Amino acid sequence: MGQPSADDFQQNMPRAQAPPMTQRRPAPNDSGANMRGAARPPMAGAGAPRRQPTGPNAQIKSTSQPLNVRPLTPGAQLRGNRYRLQELLERQDWLSGVFEAVWIGRDSQRGGQQVVICEVALPETASVMSQSILRTATMALANVGRHPRIPTLWDAFSDQGRSLFVFEPIEGESLLQRLRYTGRPLPEQEVIECCLQMTEVLDLLSQQSPQMVHGLIRPEHIIAGRNGSLYSLTNFSVMLAGGATQFVVGMERNRLSAYTAPEFVRGVVDVRTDMYSLIATAYHAVTGTVPSGLSGSIPQAQRINHAISSEFDAILTKGLRAVANQRYQRPSELRQDLLALRSVSSSLVSPGNTPAANSGANYTPPQPARANQQPQVAQRNQANFMPLPISLATDDPENEKVLLLPKPEDLPPMKQGDDRLSAALWLGAILVSLIILVVLSQHIGM
Numbered sequence: 328m329g330q331p332s333a334d335d336f337q338q339n340m341p342r343a344q345a346p347p348m349t350q351r352r353p354a355p356n357d358s359g360a361n362m363r364g365a366a367r368p369p370m371a372g373a374g375a376p377r378r379q380p381t382g383p384n385a386q387i388k389s390t391s392q393p394l395n396v397r398p399l400t401p402g403a404q405l406r407g408n409r410y411r412l413q414e415l416l417e418r419q420d421w422l423s424g425v426f427e428a429v430w431i432g433r434d435s436q437r438g439g440q441q442v443v444i445c446e447v448a449l450p451e452t453a454s455v456m457s458q459s460i461l462r463t464a465t466m467a468l469a470n471v472g473r474h475p476r477i478p479t480l481w482d483a484f485s486d487q488g489r490s491l492f493v494f495e496p497i498e499g500e501s502l503l504q505r506l507r508y509t510g511r512p513l514p515e516q517e518v519i520e521c522c523l524q525m526t527e528v529l530d531l532l533s534q535q536s537p538q539m540v541h542g543l544i545r546p547e548h549i550i551a552g553r554n555g556s557l558y559s560l561t562n563f564s565v566m567l568a569g570g571a572t573q574f575v576v577g578m579e580r581n582r583l584s585a586y587t588a589p590e591f592v593r594g595v596v597d598v599r600t601d602m603y604s605l606i607a608t609a610y611h612a613v614t615g616t617v618p619s620g621l622s623g624s625i626p627q628a629q630r631i632n633h634a635i636s637s638e639f640d641a642i643l644t645k646g647l648r649a650v651a652n653q654r655y656q657r658p659s660e661l662r663q664d665l666l667a668l669r670s671v672s673s674s675l676v677s678p679g680n681t682p683a684a685n686s687g688a689n690y691t692p693p694q695p696a697r698a699n700q701q702p703q704v705a706q707r708n709q710a711n712f713m714p715l716p717i718s719l720a721t722d723d724p725e726n727e728k729v730l731l732l733p734k735p736e737d738l739p740p741m742k743q744g745d746d747r748l749s750a751a752l753w754l755g756a757i758l759v760s761l762i763i764l765v766v767l768s769q770h771i772g773m
Contacts, residue, residue, distance in 0.1 A: 399446060421574040426448050427564060428448075463569040478496075501551070502546040537570060585619045642661070
C-alpha cells in the first residue's frame, strides 16, 4: 500500500475535540486559517459538528508527487512523548509537495502547557538543501523571537519524517476576531497604531542577515494583547524564514491569500512583500472588506468607508499598488507617514515603552493538562527521533528567554566589612590629598 497523498491528508483528517485554551481563536474563515494558540469565540449553532479548516490555505491541492511520509493526526506524540498534537489550525501548501501545518499541542515538560507546533514537510529532509533551509530558519526564528512582539521559538527537532518548530502561544485577540465581534470596521487610529507597531517588527526582520520575511501576514496573524494596545505578529512561515523561495515560484495566484503581494508568485519575496500584506490587512480592518477586486483592481478604501481620512486612504492606495517599486520601499518610510496621522490624544502606546512590553506580560502562563483530555497513543520508537542542527530545548519554564544578565544567585558574594569605617578612611585620604595640593601650590607660588 502506498503512502497517503497530500489530498488524503485533508480528506481523512480526524475531527479533534477543541481543547480548553487560554485565549480565543476565530472560526475557519475565507481569508485564511486561524490564529495560533487561541480558543474559539461563541458561535451560533454551538452543537453543530466541527468543520475542517477552510479557505485558500486548507483547500490547496498539491500538483506534485506527495512526500514519502505518513501524515500526522491529532493525538500523535512527538519528541519522545513530550509533545501531543491536539488540533490542526491551518495548513499552507507550497510547490513540490512542500507544506507547513500549524497545530495546537501540549508540552508535558511544561506542566501540560499549550504550545503552537509548526509542522514543516520538505522533500528529502536529510538532503544538504533541506538541512540548510532548516538551519537558517532555526537561527532566524530564534533570533527574532527575542523581540516582545514575536513568539519565542522554544524548540526545534525532526520526528516521524517531519521537521517541527515549537512556539510560545500568544494570548489575545486577532484583528479578524475584533472585526467579527464588532460587526463593523475598526477605528482608523487603532489600525494606525497597529501598523506602527508592525513596522517596528518588519524593520527588525529587514535588518537580519540574510533579510528575513514573515510571508503570511493577514488579520488573523496579528494579535492584540490583554490591554488591547500592544500587538504581536504570529504564524511566521518557517520555509520562507529559511530562504526557500524556490517553492513559491510559479504558484497560481488563487492558491494564496488575498493579502499576498502580486510579485510573490515570481519568487520576489522581501520586506516590500510583507509591507503589502500589512497594508492589505489594514485595508480590511478599516473597511471590513477583503482587499480584492475585478482584474486585480482594489476599490478605494474611502469609497467603502467614508469615515477614513484622505491621508490614510492615500497611504493604503500607495501601499497596495501592483508594482513593488511604486510602493513603500522600507518600513521607515511607511512609519513616517503613519506617525503624521497618529492622533495626539490617542491613548494607545508604542511597544517597548511600557512595562508590559518589556516584561512579556502577554505571554501565556502554564496551564494544567487534564488527564483524560486526549486518547492514549502507544509510545513511539526513540530511534526515529532526530534533532535539528541547532538544539533549542529548554526544560525550565522560567528560563524560556535568553538572559542578558546573570541571575542574582550567580553573582559572587559581597565582601563583609564595616562600610562606615571604609567611607571615613576614604574621606580622610581625600582631605589629606587636598591639603597636600594646597601646600604645594602655595610653595610653588612663593
